[in-house]
Amino acid sequence: MPDQKMSAAFIYDGGRSAFGRHAGSLASVRPDNLLAHVIKTVVERNPFAATAYEDVIIGNTNGAGEDCRNVARFAGLLAGMDTAVGGLTVNRLCGSGLAATLDAARAVKVGEGELFVSGGVESMSRAPIILTKAQSAYDRGQQIADSTLGARFTNPAFAAAYGNDAMPQTADNIASDIGISREQSDSFAAASQARYEAARADGFYQDEIIPIEVPQPRKQPALMVDADEHPRPASTMAALSGLRTLFDDGVVTAGNASGINDGAAALIIGNAASGEKVGLKPRARIIAGAIAGVEPRVMGFGPVFAIRKALARACLELGEMDIIEINEAFAPQVLGCLKMLEVDFGDSRVNPNGGAIAIGHPLGASGARLAITAMRQLERSKGRYAVISLCIGIGQGIAAVLERVE
Numbered sequence: 370m371p372d373q374k375m376s377a378a379f380i381y382d383g384g385r386s387a388f389g390r391h392a393g394s395l396a397s398v399r400p401d402n403l404l405a406h407v408i409k410t411v412v413e414r415n416p417f418a419a420t421a422y423e424d425v426i427i428g429n430t431n432g433a434g435e436d437c438r439n440v441a442r443f444a445g446l447l448a449g450m451d452t453a454v455g456g457l458t459v460n461r462l463c464g465s466g467l468a469a470t471l472d473a474a475r476a477v478k479v480g481e482g483e484l485f486v487s488g489g490v491e492s493m494s495r496a497p498i499i500l501t502k503a504q505s506a507y508d509r510g511q512q513i514a515d516s517t518l519g520a521r522f523t524n525p526a527f528a529a530a531y532g533n534d535a536m537p538q539t540a541d542n543i544a545s546d547i548g549i550s551r552e553q554s555d556s557f558a559a560a561s562q563a564r565y566e567a568a569r570a571d572g573f574y575q576d577e578i579i580p581i582e583v584p585q586p587r588k589q590p591a592l593m594v595d596a597d598e599h600p601r602p603a604s605t606m607a608a609l610s611g612l613r614t615l616f617d618d619g620v621v622t623a624g625n626a627s628g629i630n631d632g633a634a635a636l637i638i639g640n641a642a643s644g645e646k647v648g649l650k651p652r653a654r655i656i657a658g659a660i661a662g663v664e665p666r667v668m669g670f671g672p673v674f675a676i677r678k679a680l681a682r683a684c685l686e687l688g689e690m691d692i693i694e695i696n697e698a699f700a701p702q703v704l705g706c707l708k709m710l711e712v713d714f715g716d717s718r719v720n721p722n723g724g725a726i727a728i729g730h731p732l733g734a735s736g737a738r739l740a741i742t743a744m745r746q747l748e749r750s751k752g753r754y755a756v757i758s759l760c761i762g763i764g765q766g767i768a769a770v771l772e773r774v775e
Contacts, residue, residue, distance in 0.1 A: 375478050375479065376477055376478050376479075376480060376640045376641070376642075377477075377478070377640065377641060377654055378473070378474035378475075378477040378478050378638055378639070378640065378654070378655045379477075379638070379639060379640070379641065379644070379651030379652070379653065379654050379655070379774065380636055380637070380638060380651060380652055380653040380654075380655065380740065380744055380771070381415065381417075381636075381637040381638070381639055381643070381644060381649060381651050381652060382411055382414070382415055382636065382637045382652070383411065383488075383634065383635065383636035383637070383737070383740065383741035383744065384407060384410060384411050384577060384578070384579045384634070384635065384741065385407060385577060385578060385579065385632060385633065385634035385635070385734065385737070385738050385741060386403055386406070386407055386578065386579055386581055386594070386632050386633045386634070387578050387580075387581075387594050387595055387596050387597050387598065387632070388597045388598065388599055388628075388630045388631065388632040388728055388729040388731055388734075388738075389494070389594065389598050389599075389630060389631040389632065389729075390598040390599050390628065390630060390631075390729070391493055391494050391517075391628070391629040391630065391631075392494050393494070393598045393631070394583060394592060394594045394598060395492070395494070395581075395583065395594060395631040395632070396492075396494035396495065396631060397583060397584070398492070398581070398583055398631070399435045399492070399495070400429070400434075400435055400436040400440060400490045400491065400492040400495065400631075400633070401435060401436065401440050401443045401444045401447060401490075402444075402447065403490060403492065403581070403631070403632075403633045404427065404440065404444040404448075404488070404490035404633040404635070405443075405444040405445075405447035405448040406448075406579070406581050406633075407488070407490075407579050407633045407634060407635045408425065408444060408445065408448040408450070408486055408488070408635045409448040409449055410579045411486070411579070411635045411636070411637060412448065412449075412450070412486065412635075412637070415637060415649065416647040416648070416649060417484055417637070417639075417643065417647060417649075418647075419450070419451045419454075420451050420453060420454075421483065421484045421643065421646075422450065422451070422454045422484050422485065422486060423454065423455065423476070423481070423482030423483065423484060423485055424454065424455040424456065424457055424473070424476070424482060424485050424486075425441045425442070425444070425445035425450060425454060425455065425456045425457070425485070425486045425487075426441060426456075426457045426459060426469040426470075426472050426473045426485060426486070426487045426488075427440060427441035427444065427456070427457070427458055427459065427466075427469055427486075427487070427488050427489055427490060427733070428458075428459045428460070428461065428464075428465025428466035428467070428468055428469040428488070428489035428490075428733040428734070428736060428737065429441075429458050429459070429460060429465060429489065429490055429491065429733040430460060430462050430463065430465055430491055430732035430733045431491060431492075431493070431496045431516055431517075431732070431733070432458070432460060433496060433497055433499055433516040434492075434495055434496055434497040434516070435492070435495060436490065436491075436492065439456055439457070439458045440458050440490060441456035441457050441458045442455070442456025442457075442458075443456070444456075444490070445486070450486075457469075457472070459472060460733075461660075461761060461765070461767065462732065462761045462762045462763065462765075463696065463698065463730070463732050463735060463736070463759050463760065463761050463762060464736050464759045464760075464761040464765065464766070464767035465489050465732065465733040465736060466487075466488060466489025466634060466733055466734050466735055466736030466737030466738065466739075466740075467658075467736025467737065467739060467740060467757065467759060467767050467769060468660075468736065468767055469487045469488060469489060469736075469737065470487040470488070470636060470638060470655070470736065470737055470740055470769070471655070471658040471767070471769055472487070473485035473486075473487040473636075473638040474638055474655040474658065475658075477638060477639060477640050483639055483640050483642060483643045484637065484638070484639040484640075484643045485637070485638045485639065486635055486636070486637060486638075487635070487636050487638050487737065488633065488634045488635035488636055488734070488737040489633065489634055489731075489733040489734040489735070489736060489737040489738075490632070490633040490634075490731070490733050490734055491630070491631065491632065491633075491731035491732045491733040491734050492631045492731070493517050493518065493629045493630060493631060493731060493732070494629075494631050495631075496515070496516045496517040496518075497516055498513060498514070498515055498516070499513065499514050499515075499516050499521065500512070500513050501513075501522065517629060518536070518629060518732075519535055519536055519762070520533065520762070520763075531664070531665045531666070531764075532665065532666050534665070534666050536668075536698070536699075536762060537615045537616065537619070537621040537626060537699065538616060538619070539665070539666060539667060539668045539669055539702070539762075540620075540621050540626070540669055540698070540699035540700075540701045540702040540705075541616055541618075541619035541620060541621055541701070542666050542667050543667050543669050543670065543701055543702055543705035544619070544620045544621075544701040544705070545618075546667065546705075547705055547708055547709070549620065549701040549704045549705055549708070550620065551610075551614070551620040552610075553700075553701075553704055553714065554620045554621070554622075554625045554699075554700035554701045554704065555606055555609040555610055555622075555624065555625055555700070556606060556714075557625070557700040557703065557704055557714065557726075558604065558609055558624055558625035558700045558726050559604055559605055559606050559609055560715075561697060561700075561720060561723045561724050561726040561727045562600060562601055562602055562604040562723065562726065562727045563602070563723075564720065564721060564722055564723040564724075564727070565600050565602075565722060565723025565724075565727035565728060566600065566602040566723070566727075567722075568721075568722035568723060569596075569597075569600070573722055573745070573746075573749065574596075574597070574722075576745070577741060577742065577745060578595055578596065578597070580593055580594065580595035581593075581594050581595075582594075597727075597728055597729065598630075598729070599628045599630055599727065599728060599729035600723070600727045600728065601624075601727070604624055608624070609622070609624040609625060612624045620701050621699050621700075621701065625699065625700035625701070625726065626698070626699045626700070626726065627696075627697055627698050627699070627724075627725035627726055627729065627730035628725070628726075628729040628730060629729075629730075630729030630730055630731040631731050632729065632731035632734045632738070633731075633734050634734045634737035634738045634741060635737065636737060636740060636741060638655070639651070650774065651774050652744055652748065652773070652774055653744040653747065653771045653772060653773055653774055654771065654772045654774060655769060655770075655771060656682075656683040656685075656769075656770040656771065656772050657679045657680075657682035657683040657769065657770045658679055658682075658767070658768065658769040658770075659675045659676075659678035659679035659682060659767070659768050659769075660675060660678075660765060660766070660767055661673075661674035661675040661677075661678055661765065661766045661767075661768075662674075662764055662765050662766075663764045663765070663766065664764055665762075665763050665764035666764075667705075667764070668760055668761060668762055668763060668764045668765065669698060669699065669701075669702030669703075669705060669706065669760040670702075670705060670706065670709065670760070670766070671758075671759075671760040671761055671764065671765050671766020671767070672695050672696075672706045672758035672759065672760055672766040672767075672768060673706050673709045673710055673766065674766055675758055675765075675766035675767050675768035676706075676710065676756055676758050676766075676768045677710075678768070679756065679758075679768040679769060679770050680756065680770060682770075683770040685754060685770060687710060687712070687756070689754055690718060690754050690755060690756050691718060691747065691750065691752025691753055691754055691755060692718055692721065692743050692746055692747060692750075692752060692754075692755035692756070693712065693716070693718045693719045693720075693755070693756055694719075694720055694724070694739050694742065694743045694755065694756070694757040694758070695707075695719065695720065695724075695757075695758050695759075696724065696725050696730070696735055696736070696739060696758065696759040696760065697720065697724035697725040697726040697727075697730075698725065698730065698759075698760050700726060702760055703719075703720075703724070706758075706760075707719065721746060721750075722742060722746060735759060736757075736759050736767065739757040739759065740757060740769065740771070743755040743757050743771055744771060744773070747771065747773040748773060751773075752773060753772060753773055754770065754771070754772055754773075755770070755771045755773075756768060756769070756770050756771075757769050757771065
């Protein structure tokens with residue numbers, strides 16, 4: 370009988386591209402090329418044999434353009450991975466990058482492979498406009514939709530049962546339901562920008578970001594993209610308070626929400642034996658993960674229940690966490706989660722280097738980015754445990770618990 374003992378899953382390395390603004394410096398880069406560059410860089414700077422990898426598991430949300438038909442396989446081959454290494458694309462919307470990483474960790478734990486590349490990618494700039502097919506001859510009722518963000522062609526039966534709120538509206542629903550104010554939301558957003566800027570100035574993100582050369586038109590020299598484009602350090606309370614809300618009676622504005630961005634991230638996930646073979650020590654252990662479902666109209670509450678489940682599986686308490694990373698889809702959404710988790714809004718463990726309000730949120734890549742950032746912050750602070758989580762459209766949350774390897 371084979372040994373049925375579960376293996377531990379570790380993060381050996383990880384890196385990401387800079388996160389570009391919508392129509393910014395990365396807009397001309399195909400998502401498969403962007404991801405391939407990140408994968409290639411991370412893989413080549415590590416000593417693992419090319420044939421040691423089992424699979425490339427990548428999160429991607431859109432899948433309607435150049436990221437269609439299994440972007441993980443395309444990018445893996447473009448990155449020079451051995452053709453024997455597989456490719457799997459995972460779509461759990463905003464949680465896709467972390468879902469891909471947990472899928473890799475789960476495979477390691479049950480012995481279905483020793484070494485994986487996980488990660489995520491999204492080019493929201495290049496997301497196409499989609500046109501439905503005609504339903505009959507001479508049909509003039511085709512629908513057109515922008516695939517950049519949010520639901521499209523929603524089933525009327527679903528809308529009747531669960532509503533059809535846009536993502537910002539779900540955050541406004543949270544604010545209304547549990548009493549999160551516009552002032553609190555703007556304050557949190559300003560703090561995110563300030564924390565990011567402090568971390569950037571301290572060089573924290575320099576080793577996280579993998580530079581990429583982007584060809585320019587008209588024989589201009591290539592542009593080296595090596596810094597996030599979305600942060601706005603001038604976003605003070607005074608500046609944020611002057612912005613209009615997206616919906617009447619709401620609190621969400623362009624300033625206290627995440628951005629529409631382009632980016633990619635990749636990690637190497639493996640068992641202990643993989644590192645021992647090449648003399649490489651892992652950097653973090655993936656202790657546990659969890660998925661939770663919530664009502665779609667308050668999808669932003671998803672992290673609350675996913676965090677609780679992941680911590681229970683890890684046999685740990687929230688008070689034992691040195692870092693709490695909750696993806697900043699919207700400020701009132703994060704604040705709503707903190708309120709339900711009974712965490713103070715000013716707790717220094719929460720997104721200590723800023724979050725998606727500053728960095729940006731390329732949907733499929735953000736979960737992988739959180740894993741990399743949390744791991745690096747544990748190393749920087751000499752902390753032991755981190756919990757990371759994201760809310761997910763249509764009413765879900767995803768979370769993982771990490772432990773720094775000493």
